[in-house]
Amino acid sequence: MCVHTATVAIATNGKGTYEITDEVAAAVSKSGVETGTVTVFVRHTSCSLIIMENADPTARRDLEKFFERLVPEDTPYFEHTAEGGDDSTSHIRSVITRSSEVIPIADGRMQLGTWQGIFLFEHRRAPHRRQIAISVMGEAIDTPLKIR
Amino acid sequence: MCVHTATVAIATNGKGTYEITDEVAAAVSKSGVETGTVTVFVRHTSCSLIIMENADPTARRDLEKFFERLVPEDTPYFEHTAEGGDDSTSHIRSVITRSSEVIPIADGRMQLGTWQGIFLFEHRRAPHRRQIAISVMGEAIDTPLKIR
Amino acid sequence: MCVHTATVAIATNGKGTYEITDEVAAAVSKSGVETGTVTVFVRHTSCSLIIMENADPTARRDLEKFFERLVPEDTPYFEHTAEGGDDSTSHIRSVITRSSEVIPIADGRMQLGTWQGIFLFEHRRAPHRRQIAISVMGEAIDTPLKIR
Numbered sequence: 001m002c003v004h005t006a007t008v009a010i011a012t013n014g015k016g017t018y019e020i021t022d023e024v025a026a027a028v029s030k031s032g033v034e035t036g037t038v039t040v041f042v043r044h045t046s047c048s049l050i051i052m053e054n055a056d057p058t059a060r061r062d063l064e065k066f067f068e069r070l071v072p073e074d075t076p077y078f079e080h081t082a083e084g085g086d087d088s089t090s091h092i093r094s095v096i097t098r099s100s101e102v103i104p105i106a107d108g109r110m111q112l113g114t115w116q117g118i119f120l121f122e123h124r125r126a127p128h129r130r131q132i133a134i135s136v137m138g139e140a141i142d143t144p145l146k147i148r
Numbered sequence: 149m150c151v152h153t154a155t156v157a158i159a160t161n162g163k164g165t166y167e168i169t170d171e172v173a174a175a176v177s178k179s180g181v182e183t184g185t186v187t188v189f190v191r192h193t194s195c196s197l198i199i200m201e202n203a204d205p206t207a208r209r210d211l212e213k214f215f216e217r218l219v220p221e222d223t224p225y226f227e228h229t230a231e232g233g234d235d236s237t238s239h240i241r242s243v244i245t246r247s248s249e250v251i252p253i254a255d256g257r258m259q260l261g262t263w264q265g266i267f268l269f270e271h272r273r274a275p276h277r278r279q280i281a282i283s284v285m286g287e288a289i290d291t292p293l294k295i296r
Numbered sequence: 297m298c299v300h301t302a303t304v305a306i307a308t309n310g311k312g313t314y315e316i317t318d319e320v321a322a323a324v325s326k327s328g329v330e331t332g333t334v335t336v337f338v339r340h341t342s343c344s345l346i347i348m349e350n351a352d353p354t355a356r357r358d359l360e361k362f363f364e365r366l367v368p369e370d371t372p373y374f375e376h377t378a379e380g381g382d383d384s385t386s387h388i389r390s391v392i393t394r395s396s397e398v399i400p401i402a403d404g405r406m407q408l409g410t411w412q413g414i415f416l417f418e419h420r421r422a423p424h425r426r427q428i429a430i431s432v433m434g435e436a437i438d439t440p441l442k443i444r
Contacts, residue, residue, distance in 0.1 A: 111189060
């Protein structure tokens with residue numbers, strides 16, 4: 001058994017979904033873990049994680065439109081707007097999506113389904129540099145001791 | 149420390165919640181892990197996971213009705229409807245629930261509360277065969293080396 | 297590699313957000329794990345977990361107001377109201393937030409961002425004693441065998 005951690009920085013350029021599947025897959029590959037899990041964690045409260053259809057961009061466009069309507073920027077009762085209309089909305093959109101996601105690893109690969117991608121969901125209008133903490137845990141290929 | 153992975157197939161027959169607690173408990177039991185975690189991951193983007201009250205079926209009925217209203221099939225601005233009115237709605241309902249769920253294991257059992265069940269939440273009208281990836285990690289009963 | 301589990305009890309006094317970051321950090325610290333993950337799991341279906349901005353209380357106030365409107369207590373079609381108007385609403389609010397959260401550990405510390413706190417989100421009006429199951433897994437400082 002072993003554990004590897006990494007931090008990945010993602011540049012965002014306004015609201016929307018940014019695929020990070022390759023970055024997470026690279027951390028899994030580099031770890032040498034064959035069987036285990038990878039934990040993906042976003043270190044912010046104004047962007048979040050989702051696992052989403054990654055083939056047809058209209059699916060993500062509908063999702064983004066839905067969130068604009070579900071948590072609108074001009075909500076009159078919002079108090080937490082010091083950083084703009086996208087301040088409280090960012091936190092609320094994060095809370096109803098995810099901060100952490102854990103994906104099983106088997107045969108050295110994340111067990112994502114055919115159409116699944118991991119995305120950073122940016123809720124801020126301004127460009128940001130976002131940090132994703134990754135932890136890969138499990139049995140490595142060349143582990144000298146098999147405790148299974 | 150050891151890790152065991154499994155894939156469970158669940159047949160769904162239209163929209164609704166399908167309890168999978170027993171399937172996950174069986175994987176935990178089979179693994180022999182006494183102390184650790186079990187990761188449950190749904191390999192699709194048009195169904196999802198929830199942990200929900202499993203005693204009174206009216207609780208799940210209210211939940212299902214709520215989701216029909218929160219993300220309605222006839223939403224006029226949805227573009228991603230090639231597979232029907234339940235296409236975009238399925239992805240959005242998945243995003244606001246969960247793809248992965250991690251449950252601590254102690255004394256060889258998942259630490260679910262008295263009324264908690266693990267459910268597959270199917271968002272599609274047509275029957276589907278869904279895959280759940282499971283990863284059980286921790287200390288086995290008969291682990292020859294205690295590294296704690 | 298090692299794993300440690302703990303259960304933490306949190307007293308709640310009505311609807312709202314209760315920070316539990318210190319309780320989780322204490323479990324991580326006590327475990328001696330330097331590199332790994334901590335899994336936090338709420339053993340109930342009428343309260344949930346969120347990772348939220350923990351500096352300005354107005355952010356949480358907006359969130360709480362948003363949830364009151366998104367899943368209102370007086371929803372006419374709710375059937376599951378035997379325990380009061382906050383019965384079905386509690387389960388639904390739990391489903392659209394989180395039951396489990398997994399946070400990577402590096403250098404002996406949870407990799408939370410600067411403004412992130414872990415909160416128990418209580419959806420019930422009456423006081424409750426809530427149980428949080430915690431599982432810390434990874435490499436300990438003084439692990440005698442390094443399998444990395």
